[in-house]
Each structure stands twice: as C-alpha cells, then as structure tokens.
Amino acid sequence: MGTFDFMLPYYGDVRLMQDAVRSVLAQTDPDFRLVVIDDGKEPEVPGWFAELGDDRVHYRRNEQNLGITKNFQKCVELSEADHVVIMGCDDLLHPHYLETVRAILKENPGAGMVQPGVEVIDGEGKVTSGLADNTKRLLYAPQVKGRRLMAGEELAVSVLRGNWLYFPSITWRGEALRSVNFRDDYSVIQDLALVVDLLELGEQMVIDNSTTVFRYRRHAVSESSVQAFSGTRFTEAERYFSAVADRMDARGWSKAAKAARFHSASRFHALTMLPGALKRGQRDGARVLARHAFTSGERG
Template sequence: MSTTVDLLVPFYGDAALLREAVASVLAQDDPNWRLTVVDDGGPDKSPDALADRFATIGDERVRYLRNPENLGLTGNFNRCLELVEHELAVLLGCDDRLLPNYVGTVRAAYAAHPDAGIVQPGVRVIGGDGEPVRTLVDEAKRRVYAPKVTGRRTLAGEELAVSLLRGDWLYFPSLAWRADALTAVRFRPELRVIQDLALLVELVVRGERLVVDDTLCFEYRRHAASESSATAFDGSRFTEAGEFFADTAVRLAEHGWPRAARVARRHVSSRLFALTMLPQALRQRAGVGALARHVFGA
C-alpha cells in the first residue's frame, strides 16, 4: 500500500491552534503523508516568525506557503486544491487535530475501496480547550442523521444524496478524498459556509462513492469563533442555505433523483437548526428576518 496522503491546511486564524494541528501530523504512526500549510495572511503580525518556525521542523514532508495576497476562505480552499500531488487529499482544519492512527486508517480504507471518492473516518468533537464536548448539533448528527456503521460501509447514488440532504452528518475537515475526484471540482465562490455540502452533492451526482470507517482517528474542534457559528447568528447562513437547497432540488429532479429532490426542497434539518437560533436572534434583534424566512418559507 504505497498511497501518500496530502494534508493541506488552509490557514487564517490562531497560530497556537495551528501548532497543535501540525504537531498531530508529526505524531502520525504511518509516515506516508505530506503536509502543506497555506497561509492566507492571517492575523499573525509576524508572518516571518511563523515561516521560521516551520523551517525549524526539519522534515522534508512539511512545507509552508504564504499567499502573496489574501484570497479569502473559498479562494484559499481552491488554492489548496491546486497543490494536491498525491493519491489522497485532506483539507485539514487549522484548529483540528489528527489522532496518531489517522493516516493509517484512511489509507487502509482506501486500499480496501480504491473506487471510493471520499473516506469518512471516526471523529471525536472537542471544544476550544481541546477537551471532548457534546453539542446538540453533534448529537443530532450521530443519533439522527448518520447511518449506523460497524466497521466499514459504502454509500453512493441517490441513497447518499438523500442521507446528506436530510442532515449533513459528515465532518468535512476529517474527510480523505481521492485526489482526482476532488481536484476535478472547485469550491463555489458565492458560498461561505455551505460550500462543503455543495461540493459533496456535486461529487455524489458525478457518481463518487463514500466509505464510512468507524475507527476513531480525528478530533474536530467546535467553538463559537467559527465562520459557521457567526453566520448562523446573523442569519446570512440561512439565506445562503435556502438558495442552495432550492437550486439543488431543481438539479436533482432533472438528474432523475426525485426522492433526493424532495428532501432538498424540504430541507427540514436546516429549518430546525434555524428555529433553534430564533430565540437568541430575537434577544439580539439581529438576523430575525432571514431566520424566520428560512424556517417558515416555502
């Protein structure tokens, strides 16, 4: 099994959390990886110091690149796609952590299912302090939307589209992608927080398969500072989501997947999420209209 995993980190954020992410890569049991950090001009006022820290790592599998100008979230994700060179690629969050068995786990899953475009390994959710946390969103993912898997399971076609559109239970930064599938698409510049689901649906429509492996090997950090949290409270997330689901329903109907089209049109889980945001929006008097339209609209 000679597959190498490209670990790409689109960075704009906390340098201390980035150091944790990098340390987790260096601690991998399986040496078949290459790490690329793509700095999009984050808040660190001493970017040269960050570059110097990477230079001291002394591992030829690690490289640090800084964009000459700020590309923005989606632009930097697409820049990372341009840098993929190996068979598997991961868009690792700059505040997430790999457990030591991550690379070995996704390589083994891919070796067993080389036709799969996406591998979802087992994930543990952590908070800003790095300790395990349980949230309503993640409990819903695990208990309501995610399929029950013991060992490995493969999903594809309309079944997979329906599952993801009912509630996106995947953890995007933990996914390992077959490189030729991932680099054949791009993140959509008009989307801010739902571009991960948009990309997944695009690949499913193109015929890519998902392998779920229940081996715990990834720590996903959930905290209030995230882009998705901020846009949830101001309501813009749901304006974007409503437009995405409407467009997707039309496309899936034309593709011959009527059940998936109905699920997209209803987008019940997204409406329920918006409903949970309404009380705080009312207190803050912000984003109420966008949230209400998403919850109660057609």
C-alpha cells in the same frame, strides 16, 4: 508525486494551528506531504515552520488575504497526491489516522471519499457532545456499525436532509477532488455542495465508525455562527437547496430533490439560532432565520 497530501488552509489562532501541524507529524505512517497555505499575517508563523526542519512540510503565505473559499480552492489546486485531506487549522489527527484510512482504501480502492471516525472537542480540547452533534449522530447520520459504502441518490438524500459529515476529516480521491473543486458562489455551504457534486459524478463514500481517528474542534462562537445570527448563512443555504433540488429532479433523483427542498436539518438549525439573534437585537437576521425555519421549498 506522493500518495497522500494533508492540505492545511490556515487563518487564526497560532497555537491551535501548531497543535494541528504536530498531530500530522505524529502519524504512525510517515509517508505524506503537509502543505500549509497561510492566509494570515501573524509575524512568528513563517519562522516557526522554518525551524521544523521536516522536508515533508511545505509552507506558503498568501500575498494577500484570499478568504475561506478562495484559500480552500488554492489548497485543492496545489494538491498533488492520490488522496487528499483538507483539515481544519484547529483540528487534530489521532496518530493512526493515515494508517487507518490507508487500510480502508485498500479494502475499497475505488472510493472517492472516506468519512472516518470522529470525536468532537471544544476550544480547550476536551471531548464534548452538544445539540448540533447529537442531532447529527442520532437523526441524520446513517446508522453504521463498522464500515459501509454509500453512493448515488441514497447518500445524496442522507446529506441533503442533514449534513452529518465532518468535512475536515474526510479523505478525498485527489483526481476527483481536483476535477470539481469548491464552487465560487458559496462561502458556508461549500462542503456540502462539493460532496453532492462528486456524488453526481458517480463517486462513492466509505463511512467508518469502527475507529476514532480525528478530533473535530467545535468552538462556542465560530465564523459560521456569527453569520447564522445575521441570517447570512441561511440565505445562502436557501439559494443552494433550491438550485440543487432542481438538479436532482433533472437527474431523476426525486427523493433527493424532496430532501433538498425540505432541508430539515438546516431549518432546525435556523430555529435554534433564532433566540440568539433576537437576544442580540438582530431583527433582520431573525426574520431571515424565521423564514428559513418555518418555510420549506417543497412542492406538492
């Protein structure tokens, strides 16, 4: 078994996926395995992988479409390494991603998660900084200079106030990831749920802002945005925050429970989506967004 797996759940744009694969193969540290789980039907894709001729690359095509959550779960199940990345099929690694993360893990051998330095790019690959990412960085992300180890209720409070993490960039301790996996009942908020589950098990996270090693692609319209206009993602969010708040209370993490019930970033996001839903004539979605934005589950 190798020490590092890049797992790539794929569906969508062929060119962007190929760029993502090339960014993995360009790593300065060549000791890794790349596993691509193809949930699509694009005819040219299997042949392209066969022509790569790199025995570090393992390609599988699902017999039938599994959808986002099931394909993510399959990536976790098929991972084998000590450490795992589940990167987006349109994201890009800097060449020194793996080299940098290995150095962080050497300094923090017990860390269950590593959030490395990230820059955001648009659909054309240009560095961008919109409202969502500025809000993450300025209001919700911990102010870290260099590297910092976080865990427990402190980190739970932080991510439940506002999920400032860039999930596809995170390196996970493989054993911990495989012991938990993604929950079946979430399709949009599953990344936050996974992190909180691991924190409850005592896992720690290293946040590193010293070096940018990952390029996170944010498109103008994404699947999550489509669901946001209809209100779907916020119905799921309300269900998650209510359940996790009760769990935090039972654990004695009262500050985390309060953060979950107030979920300020999620409410602000719903507020920003409200004009778009009204413009698209999605009145039912607008009602869901308004309820989520202006009502919290906080108890006095």
